[in-house]
Amino acid sequence: MAVYVDKPRNPYGRMLMCHMVADTLEELHEMADRIGVARRWFQANASHPHYDICKAKRAIALSLGAVEVGRRELAAILRRTRHLRAQASPLR
Template sequence: MTVYVDPAVWPFGRMLMCHMWADTLDELLGMADRIGVQRKWIQGHPTLSLPQARKASWVHFDISKAKRALAVSAGAVETDQFGGLEWQARRQIASTDPAIVLIGEARLARVMEARRARETQGSLL
């Protein structure tokens, strides 16, 4: 089981934020506690039982670059900007619902294509 962070490239005011997510809710909340991120900032909590939880399509925290560095020091795995989408796609592919598997496979194919396009752009510079 793992905690992940993508690059800090998402603007929020004058800050650059990143996403932090994990294979399990316990791991995610444990890392948030470890690096000093308040649980009230969770997004997409599956039960939305936390009244302050923001709606999102997946369970994660938006964290600052400084908190990202702390998470990486505490063992979080760094991904590229497509890491969250890939993680979601692989979870869908692992589903037992054939319709969800197809959605995950299509999503994963788009992620891989975006990565290839990005690599091609980089090699042209």
């Protein structure tokens, strides 16, 4: 299991942000805690659960073992994790 970050592309004020996703929500929140990103920034209601993080936090995440991925890799990860979450959902 892993945490993934894409390249910073999304402007937010004067910052460039990137997405941080993971194979599991537990891993995602654990990494957010480790790099100092508040839970209030978690985007649970987006098309996929993620955090938007700045370049400085991205660098810390990479130093702690996050995997840098491109757009296509990120899309494949999101499809896979969406499928895994659907299988685990008690609503099935």
